[in-house]
Amino acid sequence: MLDVTNTPLKALLRRRKKGHSLEAPFYTSPEIFAADMDIIFGHHWIFVGVDPDIPEPGDAMTFDIGKASIIVTRDDDGELRAFHNVCRHRGARLVLDYKTTVGNLVCRYHSWTYGLDGRLLHADHMGEDFNAACHGLKPVHVRSLEGLIFVCLSDDPPKDFDVMAEKMAPYLAPHDLKNAKVAFEKDIIEPGNWKLTMENNRECYHCAGNHPELTVPLFAYGFGFAPEQLDEHEREEADAYARLITSSHREWESCGFPSQMMEHLDDMVTGFRTERLPLAGDGESHTADTKAACTKLLGKINDPRHGALHFWTQPNSWHHFMSDHAVVFSVLPLDAEHSLLRTKWLVHKDAVEGVDYDLANLVGVWEATNDQDSELVGYCQEGARSPAYEPGPYSPHTEMLVDKFCNWYVGRMESHLAGRGED
Template sequence: MLDSPETPLKALIRNRRPGHSLDAPFYVSPEIFAADMELIFGRHWIYVGVEPDVPEPGDAMTVDIGRYSVIVVRDDDMGIQAFHNVCRHRGARILHDEKTTVGNIVCRYHAWTYDLSGALIHAEHMGADFDRTCHGLKRVHVRSLQGLIFLCLAEEPPEDFDEMAREMGPYIAPHDIANTKIAFESDIIEQGNWKLAMENNRECYHCAGNHPELTVPLFAYGFGFAPDEMDEQDRAQAERYACLVRDSHADWEGSGLPSREIERLDSRITGFRTERLPLDGAGEAHTLDTKRASRKLLGQFTRANHGALSFWTQPNSWHHFMSDHIVTFCVMPVDAGTTRVRTKWLVHKDAVEGVDYDLANLTEVWSATNAQDSALVGYAQQGARSPAYEPGRYSPHTEFLVEKFCRWYVGRMAAHLGR
């Protein structure tokens, strides 16, 4: 499909109508899904987890990205290494558990043994002319952005990761991911294409009618609004919100917390966006009472009412950083109509469940929101399968960031296909 001069995919990309949702095949076609896995998930930086997933030397996790399985391991020098989960002997999968601890990496089949740097250190009965140094595990590019782990399966990864890290590092660093732990994680299998899961995240047009828990700590005017539909009272409230954002940014940045928006969603190969925004009520956390969920604050925070820092990356993640906890989200495609969304809640590594935080209170808002979003994505997938489906127009006031996601996606596909 990818080799002909004018494939159906190339035609769909060329004819994509800006400001509208994608044509149905982008959501339902197995062939386009295969292209997504090759050209998007196979060639870009993919968020897969956090350094607390592998906190100590020998701690390892396996990550599935399409047909690939990758080992992420903490080495003896506390660095993060990543390797294809394929033995260099006869190709058996080596690690089978999602999380484990190893002294060395040992294949169960014939006991070929690799150290934590990926070097082959033991292979019996291979003959005197066998050179172990030529048979180490195949490396996968891995980078940590202040504790957020990204992988790239391509031989040559996009070169702009350092630019993202330079801009985002000061925003994330105060939350000190290295000194957090995973309090809870959950997976939801959504019955929809991965792009629908991402599009749903990139707007809050749907929030007021579908997310009663999430909208408690959020300001309504943070969802976007149509100025030409507002009466005088609405305009006054919108202006008060704008003033609150400006004043909060000045306050937080005066305290050493970068807060102003950086938006690179469709202008970079490694697209991203960030901004710290105030929260409603007590202004402390994504909880039903809007107060912090953990008594132990992160990093050097001395007060909890610093709002929430959002960080989005293309193609597959979003994150919320608060003074007391962090929530991260990783989207992984399963097939054309199925997507896994993994959520992790991080608290200070010394926080004690039942003493410093209540797990139900910590997870309640986003557990409910994830379930609601899963249903909505399923509805969208059902609609995309219908012969009656046609691309619909995005709201320029509340869905402009969805358009940026689609523009990034179509642009990256076109670049790789040589439009």
């Protein structure tokens, strides 16, 4: 077993063996966690919510990325704005609620008042020499990609977000999230390092034995398989699934739904992956009976059988878009061994609960799956603490995308450390 107790981070990164999981300190060390928050979550585009979280001028949403509390607002012109949630007077938090509606942003401590554009509008008793223009809220970069909200804490955010946005906009546009609403959201505190949560998401090797609800609308051969281990019947099934993907992509694209796989998980700073895949059974949605959960479809979609579009972004999100609803996921690290998984279910903004959809049916598959995954992540975290733990090999057939997540993570960490001249 490798002794990593006093090994510098740069050396740990350098000796990472591709095709294998990371060494234990990457999942357990508070020092490496601090580096993750600085380098990964402090310098990359982080998915934090959706436009329907703050649909109207004056709406605001807050969240924490490590020690940073952030406010995202919609200003009077309907534009998104983001700021550090810190009063410029003596540092009090401005907005204390997760979601709220405001006229201006008023600090309850001494009533310093800021506009939705971050300008300081009012500050009593500060003297004649006080320059309000120098004390506006500190801005944070914010972008909406067809209704998905990303922020970047760096002063110099990765510019290739524009590349991702250009490529992804046609895939996302038919689902029209800006004209959807959040039907339900749920937070889970997962008992594991954020990277374990992301690794778990990037494969379905574990799905057949752990996710009875999720596997109902999914085809088994979509999980990955070892061709050399298939018998004749299984090979015919795998070939039939490949033909189904080809024919489905052709049909969907003829209807204006881009579907082909695009994968840039470890060759871009703003890594992402997407593909539209067919669903099993009635083929309509991620539900227990594979039928649409909401009768009012998203956007201007008029056919529920357009499969499920998945969209992943590095470092912290994955999403599923069906014809009738969407499910979006964000992972926000809390400490070295705990992470916040925030899930939101979206339906058409005019859909009525109890009329157009049953909430339990809408959320059932992913609510169960999240609970199951949280337990699995906890098992991995417990194992990483063991003195017997050492990096294990990934399956080349079913875990190649986990490897790409780790490749991206190691590459981004090494790039930043090299740029700073750190060991």
